[in-house]
Amino acid sequence: MKVLFPKLVFLVIYLSISASVSHAQKTVLVNGEASKVTVSNTDVTAVNESVPGYMNGYERPTGDIFQKVAPRLGTTTRTSTLPPATVKKEPLLANVKSVSFEEGSFDVNDSGQQFLDIVSNTIKSGEAKTILLKTWYMSEDKVDISLTRKRLDACKRYLESKGVVSNLILTSMVAKDKKSTDIAVLMK
Secondary structure, eight states, rough: TTTHHHHHHHHHHHHHHHHHEEEEEEEEEEEEEEEEEETTTTTTEEEEEOEEEEEETOOOTTTTOOOOOSSSSSOOOOOOOOOOOOOOOSGGGGGGEEEEEOOOSSSSOHHHHHHHHHHHHHHHHHHHHEEEEEEEETTTOHHHHHHHHHHHHHHHHHHHHHTOOGEEEEEEEEEEEOOOEEEEEEEE
């Protein structure tokens, strides 16, 4: 009898929890609107009321590839204020450009500054999230390694001066068998 009572209590608690879980209400996004839905096991069985203000502070990314679809439960459709998502066909600034330097110099010239201004505006607008500055140096040439490092630092400092946060700028130096006077700029 002493063992039976705790098992009976456990069974009652288990049945009450499982009954509430099988038809639980959850808040999910339905076509961009936060809505309460009824979930039975793993299936959505009903879309109930919307939850205004649930997504306050959320900003839809500019490159969002998700498309709105009509609900599949036969419920009434609600219109959303979000614009339809578009897929970008043009890569950002043809995705790869470079900043050229004069032989032996690590000063960013006017054309390099104009290009880096475009890059900084692209990052600040949210179209891209990170910048990779990549260049190559002559392996085992200490002067070229030093010059290459100064060129990377000059580009990074210029971007930071234009308001790009330093942790969004990645730099890379790769050893090669010839010198390079360019720094490739890739944005993702």
